[in-house]
Amino acid sequence: MELNPVIETLLNHRSIRKFKDKPLTQDQVRTLVKSAQAAATSSFTQSYSIIGIDDPKIKKQLRAIASDQAYVEHNGYFFVFVADQHRNRAVGEKNGAGTSVLDTTQRMIVALGDACFAAQNMAVAAESMGLGICYIGSIQNDIYKTAEILRLPEYTFPFFGMAVGYPDQNPEKKPRLPFDVVFHQNHYHSELSEESLKRYDQEVERYYQTRTGGTRRETWTGQITRGLSLPYREALRPFFKDQHLGLR
Amino acid sequence: MELNPVIETLLNHRSIRKFKDKPLTQDQVRTLVKSAQAAATSSFTQSYSIIGIDDPKIKKQLRAIASDQAYVEHNGYFFVFVADQHRNRAVGEKNGAGTSVLDTTQRMIVALGDACFAAQNMAVAAESMGLGICYIGSIQNDIYKTAEILRLPEYTFPFFGMAVGYPDQNPEKKPRLPFDVVFHQNHYHSELSEESLKRYDQEVERYYQTRTGGTRRETWTGQITRGLSLPYREALRPFFKDQHLGLR
Known part of the structure; x- marks a missing residue:
C-alpha cells in the first residue's frame, strides 16, 4: 500500500x-x-x-x-x-x-x-x-x-x-469491515461472506475487550443486530x- | 492560515x-x-x-x-x-x-x-x-x-x-462562497450578506470567463437561479x- x-x-x-x-x-x-x-x-x-x-x-x-x-x-x-x-x-x-x-x-x-x-x-x-x-x-x-x-x-x-x-x-483504532465485504466488483454481490464476517467479529470482539479492560464482549454482527431493536428517531x-x- | x-x-x-x-x-x-x-x-x-x-x-x-x-x-x-x-x-x-x-x-x-x-x-x-x-x-x-x-x-x-x-x-480552482455566507456564529443567520454575494458573483464571473476563454458569462447567484427551473429527477x-x- x-x-x-x-x-x-x-x-x-x-x-x-x-x-x-x-x-x-x-x-x-x-x-x-x-x-x-x-x-x-x-x-x-x-x-x-x-x-x-x-x-x-x-x-x-x-x-x-x-x-x-x-x-x-x-x-x-x-x-x-x-x-x-x-x-x-x-x-x-x-x-x-x-x-x-x-x-x-x-x-x-x-x-x-x-x-x-x-x-x-x-x-x-x-x-x-x-x-x-x-x-x-x-x-x-x-x-x-x-x-x-x-x-x-x-x-x-x-x-x-x-x-x-x-x-x-x-x-485504539476501530477495525473496519473486511475489504471484500464492502467492495463489490462490477455488480453488487448480495451474498455475505460468512468467513470474512466471522473473522471480523473476532477482531471486533478483541477490540472491545482491549478497550474496556475485558468488560465489554460484543461482535460487529451482534452490535448490528442489537441496533435493530433500539428505538428510532420518529420525529425525523x-x-x-x-x-x-x-x-x- | x-x-x-x-x-x-x-x-x-x-x-x-x-x-x-x-x-x-x-x-x-x-x-x-x-x-x-x-x-x-x-x-x-x-x-x-x-x-x-x-x-x-x-x-x-x-x-x-x-x-x-x-x-x-x-x-x-x-x-x-x-x-x-x-x-x-x-x-x-x-x-x-x-x-x-x-x-x-x-x-x-x-x-x-x-x-x-x-x-x-x-x-x-x-x-x-x-x-x-x-x-x-x-x-x-x-x-x-x-x-x-x-x-x-x-x-x-x-x-x-x-x-x-x-x-x-x-x-483553475473554483472559488467557494465567502466564509461569512457559509459560516454562522452560534445561530443560523437567515439574512444573506448582499455585499459578500456581490463580490462572490464577480469572482465566479471572472472564473468562468477565464475557463471558457470569455464565452461563458455567469455569476453564482445566476447559476443558482437558473438551476431552480431545471427539470428534476422525479423518479428518486x-x-x-x-x-x-x-x-x-
Whole structure:
C-alpha cells in the first residue's frame, strides 16, 4: 500500500470523546471551515451551512439533547453541519424565480451530501492539525429542539454536530469491515461472506475487550443486530416534512 | 492560515473531467477503498458499499445514463458509492431479528451519510496520490436503470459515481462562497450578506470567463437561479419508496 502523509492521516482516524480544556483559536476555526468549503459540492450549489458554537449555554443545551455526552459541551470547539436549501431559496426569491424544486427528494439528498463532504474534509483537516474529532448524530434526538436552539429556518436540516479539540485520550483504532465485504466488483454481490464476517467479529470482539479492560464482549454482527431493536428517531420524518425537504 | 500537506491537498481540490488513458493498479484501488473505509461511520454500522467498475460495457452503460459525459467511461477507474442498509438487514435476518427499523428516515440518512464520508475520504486520498476525481451525481438520471445495471438489492441507493484517474487537464480552482455566507456564529443567520454575494458573483464571473476563454458569462447567484427551473429527477422518490428507504 502506497502511503503518504495524507493517507496516513486518513487511516489513522479514531473518534475522540475526551478533549483537553483548550479552545481552538479563531485562525484554527477558519482553517477548518476553509478546508470544509474546498470539498466537492453538487452542481456547485454549496447546499450546506456550518454553525460554529462557542456559547457555553448553547453547548450545554445541545449536550442535553445529545444523550448527555460530556464531550458535546467540553471540547475545543463545536460545529453543526446543516443541510441547507434555504440559501438557494433566498437567492432564487431575490431574483424572482420559482423555488418549488427545492422540496424534492433530489434537492434533499444534494443538501445532505454537500453537508457530509464538507464535514469529512473538516474531520481530515482537524486530524492533520493534531486535533481530534467526534461526529455527533445524537443532536437529532430532539430534532425540533435542536432546530429551535440554532434558529434554523425552513429548508434546512441539522444533520450532525462535530466536536473538535485537543485529544485527552488515545483510543485504539476501530477495525473496519473486511475489504471484500464492502467492495463489490462490477455488480453488487448480495451474498455475505460468512468467513470474512466471522473473522471480523473476532477482531471486533478483541477490540472491545482491549478497550474496556475485558468488560465489554460484543461482535460487529451482534452490535448490528442489537441496533435493530433500539428505538428510532420518529420525529425525523415529520421534521423533514415541516422543513419542506424531500416531499416529492 | 496554518498549512500542512493534508490541508494543502484539501484546499487544492478541483474536479477533473479529462483523464489519461492509464488504468489504476489493483494496489491503488485497494489503497483508495481502505482510505474510504477509515472514515467515520454512524454508530459503527458502516452502512455503505463501494462498487468498483472496470468492465468497459458497464462503464459505457453508466455513461449513457450520466448525460453522456465521456469521463464516466474514460478514466483510470470508476467507483459507485451505495447507501446500503441491505447488509445490516442480511445480518439481522441471519440472527433472527426484526429489521423493520431499516425503512425509517433515520436509517436512510445514516446510509446516505456513511456513503458520503467514505467517498470524500477516497477523494482526498486520490488527490494526495496525484490522481484526479469527479463526483458523478448524474448516475441518478435513470435511477432504476442504474440499479438494474449494478444489480442492486432492496434497501440500497446508488448515491453517486466517482471517476478517478490521472488528470489530463489542469483546471483553475473554483472559488467557494465567502466564509461569512457559509459560516454562522452560534445561530443560523437567515439574512444573506448582499455585499459578500456581490463580490462572490464577480469572482465566479471572472472564473468562468477565464475557463471558457470569455464565452461563458455567469455569476453564482445566476447559476443558482437558473438551476431552480431545471427539470428534476422525479423518479428518486418512488425509487426510495421501492427500496424501502425513508418510508417513515
